[in-house]
Amino acid sequence: MSGVRVLVGTKKGAFVLNADGKRKSWDVSGPHFAGWEIYHMKGSPSDPRRIYASQSNGWFGQVMPRSDDGGQTWQTVGNKFTYDGVTGTHAWYDGSPHPWEFKRVWHVEPSLGDPDHVYAGVEDAALFESRDGGQNWTELSGLRQHDTGPKWQPGAGGLCLHTILIDPTNPQRIFVAVSAAGAFRTDDGGATWKPINRGLHSQYIPDPTADVGHCVHRLAMHRSRPNVLFMQKHWDVMRTDNAGDTWTEVSGNLPTDFGFVIDVHAHEPETIYVVPIKSDSEHYVHDGQLRVFRSRTGGNEWEALTKGLPQKDCYVNVLRDAMSVDSLDPCGVYFGTSGGQVYASADGGDSWNAIVRDLPAVLSVEVQTLA
Amino acid sequence: MIRVVLPPPLRLLAQTGPEITVDVTGAVTQRTVLDAVERRYPMLRGTMRDHDTQRRRPLVRFFACEDDLSNDAPDTPLPAAVARGDEPLLIIGAIAGG
Numbered sequence: 322m323s324g325v326r327v328l329v330g331t332k333k334g335a336f337v338l339n340a341d342g343k344r345k346s347w348d349v350s351g352p353h354f355a356g357w358e359i360y361h362m363k364g365s366p367s368d369p370r371r372i373y374a375s376q377s378n379g380w381f382g383q384v385m386p387r388s389d390d391g392g393q394t395w396q397t398v399g400n401k402f403t404y405d406g407v408t409g410t411h412a413w414y415d416g417s418p419h420p421w422e423f424k425r426v427w428h429v430e431p432s433l434g435d436p437d438h439v440y441a442g443v444e445d446a447a448l449f450e451s452r453d454g455g456q457n458w459t460e461l462s463g464l465r466q467h468d469t470g471p472k473w474q475p476g477a478g479g480l481c482l483h484t485i486l487i488d489p490t491n492p493q494r495i496f497v498a499v500s501a502a503g504a505f506r507t508d509d510g511g512a513t514w515k516p517i518n519r520g521l522h523s524q525y526i527p528d529p530t531a532d533v534g535h536c537v538h539r540l541a542m543h544r545s546r547p548n549v550l551f552m553q554k555h556w557d558v559m560r561t562d563n564a565g566d567t568w569t570e571v572s573g574n575l576p577t578d579f580g581f582v583i584d585v586h587a588h589e590p591e592t593i594y595v596v597p598i599k600s601d602s603e604h605y606v607h608d609g610q611l612r613v614f615r616s617r618t619g620g621n622e623w624e625a626l627t628k629g630l631p632q633k634d635c636y637v638n639v640l641r642d643a644m645s646v647d648s649l650d651p652c653g654v655y656f657g658t659s660g661g662q663v664y665a666s667a668d669g670g671d672s673w674n675a676i677v678r679d680l681p682a683v684l685s686v687e688v689q690t691l692a
Numbered sequence: 693m694i695r696v697v698l699p700p701p702l703r704l705l706a707q708t709g710p711e712i713t714v715d716v717t718g719a720v721t722q723r724t725v726l727d728a729v730e731r732r733y734p735m736l737r738g739t740m741r742d743h744d745t746q747r748r749r750p751l752v753r754f755f756a757c758e759d760d761l762s763n764d765a766p767d768t769p770l771p772a773a774v775a776r777g778d779e780p781l782l783i784i785g786a787i788a789g790g
Contacts, residue, residue, distance in 0.1 A: 356701055380751040380785040381701055381739040397705065397735035401743045 324691040325647050326391065327655055328372065329663055330359030333681035335374060337392040340676075344653055344667040347676045353395065354386065361428050361642050361685040364391075365436035369689050373439055373455060375426035383425050385441075387455050398455035402426070402443055405462035411445065412474040421445045421465065428642060430485035433492060442482030446473060446499040448511065461511035464497065469516060469533040476500035476536045476555075477601075483641055484540045488547040496550065496565065501536035504552065506565050517565030521554060539641040541583045543590035551593050551620070553583040553641070558595055560620050571620020576607050582644035586669060587652040591619040594654060594670060596639040604659075605636035613656070615670050629673035630664065637662070642685035649690060657683025694725055695780035702740075702783070706733040711780060720775040722754060723766040740783060755782040 323342035329335065334352030353359075357376045365371040370391045376384040383402065386395040402423050413419035424444040432438035437454040447465045449458040464482075473480060481500055488494035493510045496517075503518040516532045526534045536555035543549065552559040552568065556579050559568040572578035577597045586592035593616050599607045606612065611630040614623040637658035647653035654666045661680040664673045693713050703710060714728035723746070730737045741748050746766065748754070753762040757771045757779050773779040 355704065357704075378701060379788075380699075380749070381705075382749060384705060384735070384739065400738045403744060 323649060325649070325653060326364070326369070326689040326691060327645075327663065327665075327676070328362040328364065328374075328392065328685075328687045328689070329657055329677075329680065329683060330362050330374070330642075330685035331657075331661070331681040331683050332358055335359040335362060335376075336677070336680060338663065338676060342649055344647075344649070344665060349677050350392070352681075353392070354384075357384070358425075359684060360425060361687070362392075363429050363431060363687045364689045365431040365439075366433050367431075368436040369691055371431065371436040371454075373429040373431060375429055375441070377425040383423075385426070385455050399451070399457050402441070402447075402449055402458050403460070404447060404465065405460040406466070409466075410471055411480060412472055414475060416474070418471070421447070423447075424479065427481045427483045428485055430487065433487055433489055440485050440487075440495075442485050442497060444479045444481040445475075446480045446482040446502065448482055448485070448497055450511070461507075463507070463512050464505060464514045467505070467514050467516075469502070472533055473499065473502040474534065484537075486540055486542045486550070489544045490547055494547070494564070496540055496542070498537040498540050498552075500538065501555075502533045503535040504537050504540060504550075504565055517561075518568070519566065520561075520568030520570075521559065522557070522570075523555065525555070538581045539583050541585050541593065543585040546590050549590065549619075551583050551585060553580050553595055555579065555601060558583065558620060571616070573616070573621035573623055575614055575623050576612075580639075581641040582639050582656060584644045584646055584654070586654075587646045587648040588650065589617070589652075589669075592617045592669070593619065594644065595623075596644070596656065598638060604638045606638075609633055609635050611635045611637060611658070613654070613666075613670055613673075626666075626670045626673070628671065629666075629675075640684055642687075643683050645686050645688040647688045647690045653688070655686050655688055657686040659683065693777045694720060694728070694774065695777055696725065696729055697780045697782045699783060699785045701785065702736055705735050705739065708733070713777075719767070720770050721767050722761065722764065722770065722781075725770065725781055726766075751786040751788055753784045753786050755784060756780070 327338040334355045336351030360375045362374040372388040374386045408421040410418035428442040430440040441449045484498035486496040505514045539553045548564040558572045613626040637660040644656040657663045659682045
C-alpha cells in the first residue's frame with residue numbers, strides 16, 4: 322500500500338510524520354536531534370530509505386546525520402566543508418569586502434540516480450557534493466569563484482545557497498539560487514555557471530536589473546518540464562520558459578507578492594502554490610489570514626485556498642524550504658509554519674488539516690511518496 | 693584515565709552520559725585530550741574546534757578546577773588534578789543569547 326513520509330526540520334529538532342495513502346491518520350516520531358536546528362532533510366529519489374539531514378547550532382557548528390532506514394535510526398557522516406582554494410571575499414551588508422566563511426548547510430539535495438551522490442547548499446554561499454554518502458564533501462567551486470562572486474551580498478538570513486534543482490532529463494544541468502545574489506545555472510555538472518537573472522527587477526538594489534544581487538527566495542520545477550521554472554523572489558513571483566534565460570513576472574492578483582515558498586503540483590505543471598507574506602519588514606501572512614494561493618495557469622491568475630486554515634488572528638510565516646508535494650492522486654500539498662503547525666491537503670489544496678500543531682518553529686518540510 | 697564532561701548537545705551527538713573517559717599518553721593538554729575524545733567519538737569532530745585550524749569554536753569554553761582555561765594555548769599542560777583523573781575537564785557551551 323502506498324504511503325507518505327513527511328520530513329520536518331524545526332528550530333529544535335527533526336520530526337518524521339508517516340501516513341498511509343489515505344493521508345488521514347498520522348504517526349509523529351521525534352524530536353530527533355533534540356535541541357538542534359534542522360535546516361533541511363531530504364530523501365533520495367532512488368532509495369527512499371536514504372535520508373540526509375542538516376543539523377547545526379551556533380555553539381557546536383554543523384553536523385550531517387544520515388539515515389538508511391527511512392528515518393528510524395541515524396548515523397553521523399562527514400561535516401567538513403572546506404572551501405576550495407583561496408576563498409577571497411564577497412560583499413558585506415555595507416558593500417565592504419568580507420571573507421567567505423562557512424556557517425551552515427541550508428539545503429541537501431540527493432542526486433536523482435545514486436543515493437550516495439548528494440549536493441549541499443551552504444552559507445556563505447557555495448555548492449558542495451559528496452559521492453560517498455556524505456562522508457566527504459568537495460566544493461563545486463566554479464560557482465563561488467564566478468566573476469560576480471565578490472559582488473554577492475547576504476540577505477537578511479545570510480548569504481545562503483538555499484535551492485538546488487537538478488534537471489531530470491540532463492543531470493549535467495543544475496539550477497541553484499542564492500540570497501541575495503540570484504539564480505545560476507550550470508550545463509556541465511557544476512564546473513561552470515552563469516547567472517540567469519534577466520528579467521528580474523529588484524528596486525532595492527542600486528541597479529534594479531543587474532546580473533546579480535537579486536534576493537531570490539525559492540525556485541520550483543515540474544519534472545516533466547525542466548525548462549520551466551517558477552520563482553518566489555523577495556518581492557515578485559516570476560516564471561521562465563527557457564531555463565532561466567529570461568524571466569517574466571506572474572504575480573497577477575496576489576494580495577502581496579512578497580513570500581518565501583513556491584511549489585508545483587505533482588501532476589499539473591501549470592498549477593503552482595505560494596503563501597504571500599505581508600512584507601519584508603512584517604514576516605507574517607497578510608490580514609491575519611493564512612491563505613495558500615493557487616494558480617492553475619502558471620501564474621497571474623490566483624485563487625485563495627482557505628478551507629481548514631485559520632482566517633483570523635494568524636501571524637505565522639512559512640519559510641522557503643517549508644512546502645512540498647506528494648505524488649499521489651490527488652496530489653497532496655504540505656507546508657509548515659513558524660508557529661509549529663504542519664498543514665496538509667490531500668486534494669491539491671482545496672482543503673487543509675493540521676497534521677501536527679505544536680512543533681517548534683518549522684524550517685523545512687519535505688515529502689516522500691512511498692510505494 | 694582523563695575525565696571529560698560534555699555539554700548536553702554533544703552528549704546527544706555522541707550518545708553518552710554527561711561524563712566520558714579517555715586515555716592520553718604523554719602530556720595531558722587541551723590538544724591531546726580533544727584528540728583522544730575525537731578518536732573515540734569521531735562524530736564530535738568539528739564541533740569543539742575547527743577541522744582545519746584546530747582553533748576552539750568561539751562559543752565553546754574549557755574549564756577545570758574552577759578555572760577558565762579557554763584561552764590557554766592548546767599545548768599548555770592541564771592541571772595536575774585533571775591529569776590524575778581527580779577532576780574532569782569541562783567542555784561547556786558558552787552562556788549566550790537570552
